[in-house]
Amino acid sequence: MALVVQKYGGSSVADASCIKRVAQRIVATKKAGNDVVVVVSAMGDTTDELLDLAQQVSPLPPGRELDMLLTAGERISMALLAMAIANLGHEARSFTGSQAGVITDSTHGKARIIDVTPGRIREALDLGQIAIVAGFQGVSQNSKDITTLGRGGSDTTAVALAAALEADVCEIYTDVDGIFTADPRIVPAARKIPKISYEEMMEMAACGAKILHLRCVEYARRFNLPIHVRSSFSTKEGTWVVSDPDSEGTEMEQPIISGVAHDRSEAKITVVGVPDKVGEAATIFKTLADAEINIDMIVQNVSAAATGRTDISFTLPASDGPTALSALKKVQDRIGYESLQFDDQIGKVSLIGAGMRSHPGVTATFFAALADAGVNIEMISTSEIRISVIVGQDEVDAAVSAAHRAFDLDADQVEAVVYGGTGR
Amino acid sequence: MALVVQKYGGSSVADASCIKRVAQRIVATKKAGNDVVVVVSAMGDTTDELLDLAQQVSPLPPGRELDMLLTAGERISMALLAMAIANLGHEARSFTGSQAGVITDSTHGKARIIDVTPGRIREALDLGQIAIVAGFQGVSQNSKDITTLGRGGSDTTAVALAAALEADVCEIYTDVDGIFTADPRIVPAARKIPKISYEEMMEMAACGAKILHLRCVEYARRFNLPIHVRSSFSTKEGTWVVSDPDSEGTEMEQPIISGVAHDRSEAKITVVGVPDKVGEAATIFKTLADAEINIDMIVQNVSAAATGRTDISFTLPASDGPTALSALKKVQDRIGYESLQFDDQIGKVSLIGAGMRSHPGVTATFFAALADAGVNIEMISTSEIRISVIVGQDEVDAAVSAAHRAFDLDADQVEAVVYGGTGR
Numbered sequence: 001m002a003l004v005v006q007k008y009g010g011s012s013v014a015d016a017s018c019i020k021r022v023a024q025r026i027v028a029t030k031k032a033g034n035d036v037v038v039v040v041s042a043m044g045d046t047t048d049e050l051l052d053l054a055q056q057v058s059p060l061p062p063g064r065e066l067d068m069l070l071t072a073g074e075r076i077s078m079a080l081l082a083m084a085i086a087n088l089g090h091e092a093r094s095f096t097g098s099q100a101g102v103i104t105d106s107t108h109g110k111a112r113i114i115d116v117t118p119g120r121i122r123e124a125l126d127l128g129q130i131a132i133v134a135g136f137q138g139v140s141q142n143s144k145d146i147t148t149l150g151r152g153g154s155d156t157t158a159v160a161l162a163a164a165l166e167a168d169v170c171e172i173y174t175d176v177d178g179i180f181t182a183d184p185r186i187v188p189a190a191r192k193i194p195k196i197s198y199e200e201m202m203e204m205a206a207c208g209a210k211i212l213h214l215r216c217v218e219y220a221r222r223f224n225l226p227i228h229v230r231s232s233f234s235t236k237e238g239t240w241v242v243s244d245p246d247s248e249g250t251e252m253e254q255p256i257i258s259g260v261a262h263d264r265s266e267a268k269i270t271v272v273g274v275p276d277k278v279g280e281a282a283t284i285f286k287t288l289a290d291a292e293i294n295i296d297m298i299v300q301n302v303s304a305a306a307t308g309r310t311d312i313s314f315t316l317p318a319s320d321g322p323t324a325l326s327a328l329k330k331v332q333d334r335i336g337y338e339s340l341q342f343d344d345q346i347g348k349v350s351l352i353g354a355g356m357r358s359h360p361g362v363t364a365t366f367f368a369a370l371a372d373a374g375v376n377i378e379m380i381s382t383s384e385i386r387i388s389v390i391v392g393q394d395e396v397d398a399a400v401s402a403a404h405r406a407f408d409l410d411a412d413q414v415e416a417v418v419y420g421g422t423g424r
Numbered sequence: 425m426a427l428v429v430q431k432y433g434g435s436s437v438a439d440a441s442c443i444k445r446v447a448q449r450i451v452a453t454k455k456a457g458n459d460v461v462v463v464v465s466a467m468g469d470t471t472d473e474l475l476d477l478a479q480q481v482s483p484l485p486p487g488r489e490l491d492m493l494l495t496a497g498e499r500i501s502m503a504l505l506a507m508a509i510a511n512l513g514h515e516a517r518s519f520t521g522s523q524a525g526v527i528t529d530s531t532h533g534k535a536r537i538i539d540v541t542p543g544r545i546r547e548a549l550d551l552g553q554i555a556i557v558a559g560f561q562g563v564s565q566n567s568k569d570i571t572t573l574g575r576g577g578s579d580t581t582a583v584a585l586a587a588a589l590e591a592d593v594c595e596i597y598t599d600v601d602g603i604f605t606a607d608p609r610i611v612p613a614a615r616k617i618p619k620i621s622y623e624e625m626m627e628m629a630a631c632g633a634k635i636l637h638l639r640c641v642e643y644a645r646r647f648n649l650p651i652h653v654r655s656s657f658s659t660k661e662g663t664w665v666v667s668d669p670d671s672e673g674t675e676m677e678q679p680i681i682s683g684v685a686h687d688r689s690e691a692k693i694t695v696v697g698v699p700d701k702v703g704e705a706a707t708i709f710k711t712l713a714d715a716e717i718n719i720d721m722i723v724q725n726v727s728a729a730a731t732g733r734t735d736i737s738f739t740l741p742a743s744d745g746p747t748a749l750s751a752l753k754k755v756q757d758r759i760g761y762e763s764l765q766f767d768d769q770i771g772k773v774s775l776i777g778a779g780m781r782s783h784p785g786v787t788a789t790f791f792a793a794l795a796d797a798g799v800n801i802e803m804i805s806t807s808e809i810r811i812s813v814i815v816g817q818d819e820v821d822a823a824v825s826a827a828h829r830a831f832d833l834d835a836d837q838v839e840a841v842v843y844g845g846t847g848r
Contacts, residue, residue, distance in 0.1 A: 016477060016480035016481050019481050020481055023481075050500065053440060053500070053504055054503075054504065054507055056440035057440050057443050057444055057447075057504050057505075057507050057508040057511065058507040058508060058510060058511035059511070060511075061507040061510070061511075062506070062507065062510050064517070065503045065504075065506040065507045065510065065516075065517075065518055066503070066507070068499060068502070068503040068506070068518050069499070069500060069503035069504060069507075071499070072496040072497075072499040072500045072503075073496075075492060075493070075495070075496040075499065076474065076477070076493060076496045078492070079478075079489045079490070079492040079493035079496075080477055080478065080481050080489075080493060081481075082486070082489040082492070083478060083481050083482040083485040083486065083489045083490070083493075084481040084482060086482060086485070086486045086489065087481065087482035087483070087484075087485075092489075093488070093489075094489055094492050099568070120568075144523070144544075
């Protein structure tokens, strides 16, 4: 008998009929002889509706109360799901994050899981019950206040619970068939990836692939927990995220490139005319770090000998742009730079593949493909298993398609897929 | 400095603007130098919407899960209220029933409060914070499951918390100005009652006055906690429910009759042709008790000497009618009665007044008034401070008006009142 943790996102439980369908799938898993723990997000638009209500009463609601409010969403979906399962003749018990033992720090809105003590979940399983757990939420260790985990929170709940329960697999249900070699909305010939390593998946997630959040993959890797990303609308095998995709030899040959990810949510800031002195760059990035801004890529031009000045460009989440600009303005006199440029019409296109390690020439092929497609490269960054470029936002589609084709990722036959958001 | 517990019903927090208005009232109470604890119901129709969702996934949802679902309602309203208060520059913390220490038994859907351990509420008050507590809910002592208190639950939460915190007063906010001598929709000349005793209020509540639930008045009486029922739409004094309304001598003279209550929610069952033997009535009411049906009034006819049979009539909540009839059908052979009659076109009209104890003739005046109004009395029951009669449902209005006038309760001037539901 296996222990299976399943996670269903908001789109999988959007209304009563969706919930009944999910209940049938859960019961089928139970009937197949498994112990089942289910992590569920809030129904469809519930979270947005609650946020809208909050905005109506307060422009800047306190984090503690916002978390209290938002956690009502999972409370509703998990209770309804437990009822739907009971209606199919199986015993189900719903548990809040707190009841399920999801212990976090006190950072409301983006709490981190400190510990998972799923005693009540184990009891429920021992009684033959199906346990339904609220995703996205926990309780703070010190103040016993309700917290939320922020983006990707329900996936993280599922993986953390699965790890604590030593589950055999964590199934992440979504509205697509798995992880694709590229966004099928851009590349209709994109293929489902059968297996991918944690490292590659983390790079994919960090580079804009929205199906799994970076955090949850990191957590799974730490505990070597297999994740199975699959569709709640079909019974097809999805994508397995595991430590070593080659180990079982099911694949004839691992491709050099696993997938092409893209991200339109970043912006670029250029600090123009920075005096080329020791410590100036450090001051700039210390300033940004103090403003809690996460920097992605950084490029520093070669200093112009005539002026003794250089330009420093970096990318960041576009939504952090205003905060970053205002923080940098405050240190202009101290640093002595000339001006700031802000560009949110950029996009990042990334090639990800563990095969890069052993295959030279990937960069050359990638850049040649972009050149052939007439795409201009603005910035470049690389890791051992990834190459990312910044291009104009309106060139993202062309760049993704060109790269996908250049590395022979296009499928012979186009699969019909639905591609949408994944809730939280 | 006084400690004030305020309870706001669903209609007082029906939308964002209502919530903001309530927040201002709470802050005003705090600014006046009081410690404030607020108990809040779910917003407007939230509970009905959640019940509707439950029905969509399961015709008979398990009580534990239904309670989990419904408690999402208060979670939303209390978090929003705390935000609205914070937006006015005051610190507020919301607490679930469980966090507030409302400990109950395990009877889902109508749990009883066993204990209140409001440690976290006291801490919040000590920090100068306003505590917002979810009404209607608690946590079961044994299983640590979330429970709901059933009808009148939020009022009961407020009174129980006020008692545990030794508050100076429990203010119950509603959408009318207080307790009236009769339903102003029936008797426009009805007057607001300035003070009423626990006993009278309990009789009023038991006889259909919907502003306060019997349970909460019982609780307040046990702890001798003053309740102030008032409108959340005005700052007028409402009705004080206290142990001895005469003690302060503010009233010139206590009226004999405090008010006229009515109730259209009951039905009458007549068991026809019961053999007049010892124990037959006991069997009938044992059968009904086993089916968990609460009986209100009972009348047994004088046995007809010729047949040795009698008829037994009783009233019960109309919604329990089908269950009662089916339970009685099953014992027909054993008891040997002839037939059952069911009548849900009845109404109960009750006169309530502590003055009855010392004023003979109340019954005579009451019955004469009904006779003058052409109202036929079907059943009668009395207590020390109450007389109730069952009349035809379409005669209830006439009976209430006639009684109200007969005991000089009509106001000289008609007050403008809005009269509506009170949430839960």
